[in-house]
Amino acid sequence: MLRDLLIDGNLFGNIQKKILEAEDWNDNAKSETNILEKNVLKLLRKKRSLKKYKKMGVTRTDLKELIELAEITNLELFQGPSNSELSSLHPEWCNNCGRCCSESSPIFIHKDELNLLIMFNPKLETEIITNEYYPEHFRFREDKPCKFLDIEAKRCKIYDSRPQVCRYYPLMMIGSEDKARNIINLRYNCNYATRLILEKSIILFDEAVKRLK
Numbered sequence: 001m002l003r004d005l006l007i008d009g010n011l012f013g014n015i016q017k018k019i020l021e022a023e024d025w026n027d028n029a030k031s032e033t034n035i036l037e038k039n040v041l042k043l044l045r046k047k048r049s050l051k052k053y054k055k056m057g058v059t060r061t062d063l064k065e066l067i068e069l070a071e072i073t074n075l076e077l078f079q080g081p082s083n084s085e086l087s088s089l090h091p092e093w094c095n096n097c098g099r100c101c102s103e104s105s106p107i108f109i110h111k112d113e114l115n116l117l118i119m120f121n122p123k124l125e126t127e128i129i130t131n132e133y134y135p136e137h138f139r140f141r142e143d144k145p146c147k148f149l150d151i152e153a154k155r156c157k158i159y160d161s162r163p164q165v166c167r168y169y170p171l172m173m174i175g176s177e178d179k180a181r182n183i184i185n186l187r188y189n190c191n192y193a194t195r196l197i198l199e200k201s202i203i204l205f206d207e208a209v210k211r212l213k
Contacts, residue, residue, distance in 0.1 A: 001057060002208035003065040006078060012069065019072050019183075033071070035188035040067050040197050047198070048205050056212060063201070066208065070200035071186060080203050083171055083184060086196060093195040098154035100169050100190065102145035106131060108165045109138040120161040170196065 003012065044063050076082050087093075109117065109128060118125050127147060131139040140146060148157045156162050165172070170185040170193040187193055 001059075002062040002205065002212065003069055005208045005211045006204060007069065007073075016068070016072055029186075032188045033186045036186050036194060036197065037064065037067050037071075039188060039194050040070075040201060043194070043198050044201050044205070047202055053209065056209070058209070062208075063205070066204045067197065067201050070197050070204055071184065075200055075203060078204070078207055080207070083196070083200075084168070086199055087168070087171055087192075090195065090199070093192040095191045096154050097189070097191065098145075098149060098151075099187070100166070101149040101154075101156065102151075104146070104169075105143045106133065106139035107143050107146055107163065108134070109140070109163050110165075111137050113164055114138055117161060117163065121158050124158075 003009075041060075041063055044067065045060075048063070050058060050060060050063070074082055075086075081089075108131065114128065117128070127141050128138050129141050131137045140148075145151065146156075148162075149155075150157055156166065170187065170190050172183055172185050184193055184196055186197075
């Protein structure tokens with residue numbers, strides 16, 4: 001019900017289908033997303049209690065559907081903040097678990113930032129190689145874990161000049177350069193991703209309830 005107040009059901013289904021096809025989700029990705037959705041749902045029910053909105057007909061299914069919408073859409077569609085705007089406002093969502101540095105591969109380096117990276121970190125020149133997936137760009141020679149992760153401190157050794165892909169995580173750019181778009185890496189064990197989806201779900205919930213009234 002609530003999601004239908006924000007977006008046509010058929011349109012949502014088509015968008016979701018296209019995104020799943022474009023990102024080529026495998027069983028592991030689907031499983032991680034299911035766990036993330038359950039984690040977000042538990043938090044959302046604390047933020048927006050169903051008891052309070054029961055008389056309006058709001059159900060658990062409504063919350064689940066809004067979480068699904070939050071995963072695949074940018075709130076700019078609803079005159080809300082973009083993913084990057086929300087992310088930049090809440091650096092505290094990152095709990096420095098180090099998983100993004102130890103489990104990501106390859107760590108993408110854009111061709112336009114290569115010289116700047118090496119300028120601040122001359123030793124990186126021997127640690128950066130051509131990205132086989134995107135031959136015009138580059139990646140770190142060693143990852144999983146990234147060579148520049150301080151395992152004990154769970155901090156980046158080149159934090160102040162780290163690549164853009166690391167700065168924006170869990171946000172990721174996909175698609176060709178002229179049609180690139182920003183998505184959230186839906187990893188259930190990333191607190192930042194969980195909190196970002198939660199925040200978007202709360203905003204969508206409040207907007208839908210306002211329209212319902």
